[in-house]
Amino acid sequence: MTIPADATRFVEYSDQFLKNVAVDNVIFGYHEKELKVLLQQPYTLDKWTVTGGYIKKTESIEQAASRIAFDRTGLKDLYLKQFGSFGNPQRVIDKGFTPQRIKEITGFEIPSTSWIFDYFVSVSFYTLTEFSKVESTKGELEADSKWWPVSELPPMMFDHEHIINEALSALRVHIAHFPIGYELLPEKFTLPEIHSLYETILGKSLDDRNFTKKLLLTKIVSKLDETRKIGRHRSPFLYQFDKEKYEEGLKSGVALVF
Amino acid sequence: MTIPADATRFVEYSDQFLKNVAVDNVIFGYHEKELKVLLQQPYTLDKWTVTGGYIKKTESIEQAASRIAFDRTGLKDLYLKQFGSFGNPQRVIDKGFTPQRIKEITGFEIPSTSWIFDYFVSVSFYTLTEFSKVESTKGELEADSKWWPVSELPPMMFDHEHIINEALSALRVHIAHFPIGYELLPEKFTLPEIHSLYETILGKSLDDRNFTKKLLLTKIVSKLDETRKIGRHRSPFLYQFDKEKYEEGLKSGVALVF
DNA sequence: CAAATAGTGTCTTTTAGACATTATTAA
DNA sequence: TTAATAATGTCTAAAAGACACTATTTG
Numbered sequence: 001m002t003i004p005a006d007a008t009r010f011v012e013y014s015d016q017f018l019k020n021v022a023v024d025n026v027i028f029g030y031h032e033k034e035l036k037v038l039l040q041q042p043y044t045l046d047k048w049t050v051t052g053g054y055i056k057k058t059e060s061i062e063q064a065a066s067r068i069a070f071d072r073t074g075l076k077d078l079y080l081k082q083f084g085s086f087g088n089p090q091r092v093i094d095k096g097f098t099p100q101r102i103k104e105i106t107g108f109e110i111p112s113t114s115w116i117f118d119y120f121v122s123v124s125f126y127t128l129t130e131f132s133k134v135e136s137t138k139g140e141l142e143a144d145s146k147w148w149p150v151s152e153l154p155p156m157m158f159d160h161e162h163i164i165n166e167a168l169s170a171l172r173v174h175i176a177h178f179p180i181g182y183e184l185l186p187e188k189f190t191l192p193e194i195h196s197l198y199e200t201i202l203g204k205s206l207d208d209r210n211f212t213k214k215l216l217l218t219k220i221v222s223k224l225d226e227t228r229k230i231g232r233h234r235s236p237f238l239y240q241f242d243k244e245k246y247e248e249g250l251k252s253g254v255a256l257v258f
Numbered sequence: 259m260t261i262p263a264d265a266t267r268f269v270e271y272s273d274q275f276l277k278n279v280a281v282d283n284v285i286f287g288y289h290e291k292e293l294k295v296l297l298q299q300p301y302t303l304d305k306w307t308v309t310g311g312y313i314k315k316t317e318s319i320e321q322a323a324s325r326i327a328f329d330r331t332g333l334k335d336l337y338l339k340q341f342g343s344f345g346n347p348q349r350v351i352d353k354g355f356t357p358q359r360i361k362e363i364t365g366f367e368i369p370s371t372s373w374i375f376d377y378f379v380s381v382s383f384y385t386l387t388e389f390s391k392v393e394s395t396k397g398e399l400e401a402d403s404k405w406w407p408v409s410e411l412p413p414m415m416f417d418h419e420h421i422i423n424e425a426l427s428a429l430r431v432h433i434a435h436f437p438i439g440y441e442l443l444p445e446k447f448t449l450p451e452i453h454s455l456y457e458t459i460l461g462k463s464l465d466d467r468n469f470t471k472k473l474l475l476t477k478i479v480s481k482l483d484e485t486r487k488i489g490r491h492r493s494p495f496l497y498q499f500d501k502e503k504y505e506e507g508l509k510s511g512v513a514l515v516f
Numbered sequence: 517c518a519a520a521t522a523g524t525g526t527c528t529t530t531t532a533g534a535c536a537t538t539a540t541t542a543a
Numbered sequence: 544t545t546a547a548t549a550a551t552g553t554c555t556a557a558a559a560g561a562c563a564c565t566a567t568t569t570g
Contacts (some may be wrong), residue, residue, distance in 0.1 A: 015371070019277040021345075021379045057376050060346030085343045085381045087279075088318030113273070115373075118315050121279045121381060123343045123536035192549070209551070210533065233548040257532090345518070448520070468560065491521040492567035515559090 017054035019115045023050035024122045024160075025063045025080065026167035027073060029147055030184045031131030033196050036147040037164055038072065038134070039154070046150075047094065050164065052122065065125045072145070074135045079183065080125040083170035086159055087121035093095040093226035094157045106173055122158075126167040130184050172202060176257045179220050179249040190228060194221070200256065206258050218254050220245045275312035277373045281322045282310035282380045282418070284340065284425035287405055288442045289389030291454050294405040296330065296392070296421055297412070298353060305352065305415040306406075308422060310380065322385045330403070331392045337441070338383040342388035344417055345379035352415045359451055380416075384425040388442050430460055434515045437478050437507040448486060448494035452479070456516065464516050476512050478503045 027038040039048040053068035063082045099112045222242050227235035285296040297306040311326035323338045357370045485493035
């Protein structure tokens with residue numbers, strides 16, 4: 001077991017942070033037709049959590065989410081979407097903080113009436129990124145940090161399994177109304193690649209003819225005059241996002257219902 | 259100016275509540291083809307706020323929202339829908355708490371580093387109710403409490419105007435996918451009545467023939483063998499919600515896109 | 517019979533969904 | 544030439560949207 005850095009940080013730096021409220025980021029990663037989620041394992045238990053952290057008094061909740069996501073992924077400008085907040089007295093049970101435990105570890109005596117023993121409201125965001133862009137997946141404070149397939153999650157702390165499920169629902173609703181893929185695909189990609197991406201996120205297969213028809217109708221991608229040679233079969237054409245249409249879609253919405 | 263009850267409560271009861279996080283409820287009321295929102299005016303200023311309150315350590319955020327809504331409306335079993343959380347350092351500016359001010363009023367000396375001078379994250383819910391069902395619209399702690407048309411809001415505190423706009427957007431998305439009206443219409447109502455309700459909430463006019471066609475297709479309302487005599491013109495038939503279909507719609511969704 | 521509101525049907529366009537064959541590449 | 548994958552079009556059914564006349568009531 002590694003150092004219980006969370007507890008230490010709490011005690012030393014707690015004046016910088018808002019109390020009883022925190023941010024959780026569900027970081028989805030797409031890689032080779034699989035949807036994964038970045039989880040970390042705190043010092044306390046054999047259970048896992050989504051990436052999260054505390055909110056500084058000087059920053060907004062969105063800024064906190066962004067800072068925390070950067071700490072975990074090394075990526076700036078991630079599109080973080082708030083999808084809900086979670087809070088109930090049961091949330092505290094798994095936390096692993098007790099006055100005795102903190103004293104053992106840090107030497108500080110904290111009264112059991114302190115706010116750090118009350119439950120935290122989690123303001124939750126999700127984001128999508130290309131798996132391989134993430135360099136430092138390991139937070140300085142956690143024992144371990146790892147990508148897990150959303151379909152095979154390890155035992156989760158608190159209500160974090162529920163939070164991931166809610167994030168996934170929100171994501172699936174979201175991609176019916178807004179373009180995605182810019183951060184997930186190489187600059188030039190093939191129709192089969194973007195097709196697979198949508199299938200993976202939605203968790204179901206999509207008719208290739210109908211998929212192509214609808215996608216091209218939105219004009220958010222445009223065909224290039226190049227192909228990619230990738231095997232003993234017909235070479236697929238390359239496409240790229242039409243930056244302008246894509247940005248417009250982000251603002252005003254684009255129907256891509258499957 | 260009335261008693262600054264919020265400040266008093268803060269000081270006296272703050273141990274019961276989570277810190278730096280609170281609930282706000284945007285309570286929409288429908289009455290005579292108008293959509294209104296219940297606002298309260300705290301002691302401090304000539305600005306108004308949506309109804310809100312603090313979260314007890316022993317209750318979930320949903321329970322807090324429900325309790326707070328009951329305090330303001332006297333209604334139980336309101337359908338409260340969480341639509342977002344809001345938090346940034348600017349939120350504190352309007353709050354009207356300063357150490358000096360609290361000392362003047364309550365006699366307590368609170369250090370300026372206390373959490374009560376930091377910003378609060380607002381976990382926000384909206385609900386819809388029939389205007390005239392609300393008896394005690396006045397909270398015990400506020401100077402005044404009043405329904406305002408959503409199109410003519412008074413000067414609002416914090417980011418509460420933004421919160422109301424977000425609530426309205428969420429409501430308009432919501433009614434495209436779930437049945438509403440059960441709490442807003444009399445048990446027996448006419449097609450023109452429910453038609454007006456949808457027009458009011460969506461803020462646009464809807465073709466009567468197409469509206470009726472789609473509504474009846476969902477089977478959530480059924481025609482009765484009675485009419486209501488209301489003037490020197492043809493008497494409209496009465497309808498009522500089909501409880502079973504309605505409940506099912508709440509769970510699984512019902513498309514009513516206009 | 518006039519004024520007011522309720523009630524209803526048809527046509528057109530658009531969208532969704534099902535479905536199968538031909539084209540290209542390189543071993 | 545064959546195995547592998549890419550590319551593409553048509554038909555049908557359902558839904559959305561535009562649009563206007565007839566029915567009933569009572570002063």
